[in-house]
Amino acid sequence: MAWEYNEKVKELYRNPKNVGEIEDANAVGEVGSIVCGDALKLSLKIDEDTETITDAKFQTFGCGSAIASSTALTQMVIGKTVEQAAQIKNQDIVDFLGGLPAEKMHCSVMGQEALESAIADFRGLKVVHEEEDPDTAIVCHCFGVSNKKIENTILENGLRTLEEITNYTKAGGGCGSCIDEIEQILEETLAKQDAEPPLRLPDKPKKLTTLQKIKLIEETIEKEIRPLLIKDGGDLELIDVEGNRVVIEFKGRCLGCQAVTYTLSGVQDKLREMVSPDLEVTTGND
Amino acid sequence: MKTVYLDNNATTQVAPEAVEAMLPFLREHYGNPSSMHSFGGRVGKAVEEARELVAELLGAEQPSEIVFTSCGTEADSTAIWSALNTETKKNHIITTRVEHPAVRSLALHLKRKGYQVTELPVHSDGLLDPRDVERAITKKTAIISIMSANNETGVLFPIAEIGAIAASYGVKFHTDAVQIVGKEPLNVQDLNVNFLALSGHKIHAPKGIGALYVKRGTRFRPFLIGGHQERGRRGGTEGVPNIVALGKAAQMALAHLDDEQTRVRGMRDRLEKGLLAAIPSSKVNGHGEKRLPNTSNISFEHVEGEAILLMMSDLGMAASSGSACTSGSLEPSHVLRAMGVPYTFAHGSIRFSLSRYNTDAEVDYVLEHMPPIIARLREISPFWKD
Structure with a gap:
């Protein structure tokens, strides 16, 4: 299938920057697997005093947009403090790239996850493996996607459909046996989201003509x-x-x-x- | 920029001779072959000539055994539905796990509709054991539909043996021969098939034309119901220019069979050996010998297929991949998975498929430019260790 990549994305997979591993890295994040078809290893060099990210390098197994997203991520975090970097969401990576095809949104999610994982490593936090967390359960076994990840991705990206969830997380894109479960999570998450106070339209008179x-x-x-x-x-x-x-x-x-x-x-x-x-x-x- | 087209199992360049042959039927000879007047008569004659040429390519007993369709998929659907609609008390279909979607998706659709579907497995080299076909036959089997050659790996299936088994049980047998036609010598009478589907655009005819061979005496129901065209076997006005072009392409395919078997095979072998020698951790998917002469499916471990294709495309090289990213789904190729190819290799598979229009110089170009692409992607890959 021919994807419509924009010039920025093409430039970044043709000429990826910050490729490799930092030898004295003090923060490393690894996500994905070869089974899933993409994986990213991010290493950061962080100044201990100022907590500024002075260097970032990546290694990626994946398609063109995975390579471009990885380069983008390293370019975005260098010079930022850890606190600032922690604010980066997958949509910021997409914006930096000037957009990604819908089917490729999961590449940006992978970038955000690698960054979160690297920051947790720097903080000395044990990255809670999802299987050890009693509140999470793997929903999509083909791609190892948990209910938490699906819920967070829905909330952070304002997703409304099953197709969008698959594009962002890959969940449901394999054998499809988890689709009912994903739809239930979507329904519950949307209900929860809608329960939060929404934007009110101005003045709603009691009795309307x-x-x-x-x-x-x-x-x-x-x-x-x-x-x-x-x-x-x-x-x-x-x-x-x-x-x-x-x-x-x-x-x-x-x-x-x-x-x-x-x-x-x-x-x-x-x-x-x-x-x-x-x-x-x-x-x-x- | 130099372009090297090595994706001929996806589609082929239309032969210039086929273009020339069809042009008069786009310009002056626009009559309807069903008409009584002279406008139609001339055109009807051209359609019948094309039918003869396709029949000759397939070794059919009579030209009337050829039904023109709009594409290979329509030919496959026509064969399978015809068998189901003439054998209404039977509800079992035998096929394989590695069929093209034209058959596989229909089989899955029929399964959801309540038919019994047996999808036969293949070996790690992609080969199919004809004894498995025999073991799968039941009294309820309406049709066996098995491809002649795999589109992704080029692996050949023992169609004549399966045909003999099907005939001995009185079960109808259809083969999707889209990839084999024009590449291997073929004779439908030796194969013992009831139906055989082919597609024009895989043999240097335009897109939008296919054909179904229906063995004389095979009970038949049309898929498209309408006028009496194609002796009542396919309603719809004939796509005359495309039919004429297919006839020309069939004639040329027959004339170039030797070239396919010798020169094209030689280029394929040189390309394959060269790549395997220059690129470590690479391997061929599918049986080395029992394979189409034009196809080479090579996996490069620890790199991802779409990234390879993008970099190839930048250098003017066109091929395809069985990686998840290019398959339109999130899973890598069902063919490679059915063969048990490990994920580390499946995601990095590239299919090179040649045609008689390729040259030795193009093979040299690919041999020169592929190794640096793989090396570069491996530098980026977290899984690759020198």
């Missing part, structure tokens, strides 16, 4: 719902509002999406929360 209600429904759809759907290649249109019955029509990728009933209940939840708990949302697609 019909006109106000329609306006508020429109506003919520525009600001809160459509952006998420469009991001996934879908869309929806408000068809009608009759009393508390809201009729919408799904478009684009939402149409063929098997999770569309899930999406529909998500739309209803959002409208109930933002407008009125009495709303019933139905689709005019049938």
Whole structure:
């Protein structure tokens, strides 16, 4: 399959920088395995007094974007303090590269994990092996991905679909036997996330006139719902509002999406929360 | 930049002669072969001539045993569905773990629909034991569908032996011959097959044309139901320019068989030996002898296939890989996994597939530029230790 890599990514896998191992490294992080198809070993030289990262080198087994992500990571951390480096998330690596194909997001996640692992090594923290942590369990056995990793990746990257989770973590991309479990984690994580106080639209009067209600429904759809759907290649249109019955029509990728009933209940939840708990949302697609 | 195309099992350059042959049917001879008037008559004749040339390439008894399709996949689907639809009391299919998706995905689809599917294993050298086929046959077996040559490794399967077994049990036998046609001598009558699928664009015809051989006397149901084209065996107006080009390509394939077996094989062997000698920890996937003359699948340990392909591409070299990153899934090639190739090798596999259009100078170019690519990626790899 031909991937669409941008020029920056191409430049960094053609001419990778900071390749190798630092002999007197005081922080080393290793993630991935040869079975999974990619692996990264990051070594850092950190000034003990200032806690500034003075050098970083990597070794990578993997595809073009894995090599580019590794180079990017080393370039990003050199000169930063450990505390600053600890703030780097996979999305920062993606931004540094000017974007990665969706199917390659896991390469950036691997970079973030190697960095976390190296920092833990520097701090003298024993990296808690997931199998020893009673709260974590391996969900995807093909790629050794735990429930914690899936949950964290969903939260940090605002993931909404199974496909996105596979692109970011590889979970579910092998034999596929864990897909039900991943979908459950997704559902629970999204529910938990939505339970946290969301951005409120300004002034929500107690009793809405019909006109106000329609306006508020429109506003919520525009600001809160459509952006998420469009991001996934879908869309929806408000068809009608009759009393508390809201009729919408799904478009684009939402149409063929098997999770569309899930999406529909998500739309209803959002409208109930933002407008009125009495709303019933139905689709005019049938 | 110099370009060296070594991905001929994916698709091939259209032979200039095939392009010339089809052009009149894109320009002046646009008639419908089904029409009674002179516009159609001329065109219908060209289609029948092409049918004869394809029949000759396959050693078919009669040209009418050839049905033109839109592609190899359609030919495979037509054969398998035809067997299932004519043997409605049978619900068992025998195939292998290393089939092309054209057959494998259909088999998995049928499995979900409730059919029994036996996927036969292969040995570590990619070979299939015909006795395994025999052991798998039951009274419910509707069809055996086994490829003639593997697209990834080039390994040849004993089609004639399997055909004899299938015939002795009265079970229909289909072979996906997309990779073998034009590379090895072939005679459908010796093979004892009921169906054989081929694809135009693998033998220097354009994309969008395939053919299915249906042995005379084999009960048949069309896959595309429509008009009476192809003697009622495939509805839909014939893709005349493509059919004419396929006829020309088939004629040329027959004429170049010796060249495939000698010169192309020679280039493949020189490329393979040279790479193995120059690059440590590299090995060939698949049986050394029982293999197509044009294919070499080599694994370079501890480096990843997509990275190799990207660096090759920068130098104008085109091949393909069985690595997870290039397969579109996250797992490496199902063929290499079925052969038990270790992950350290599977992710770093590169398939070189030549054609008669390759030259010795191109082989030299690859031999010069591949070793530094592998060495460079191994420098980056955390698993590689000198």
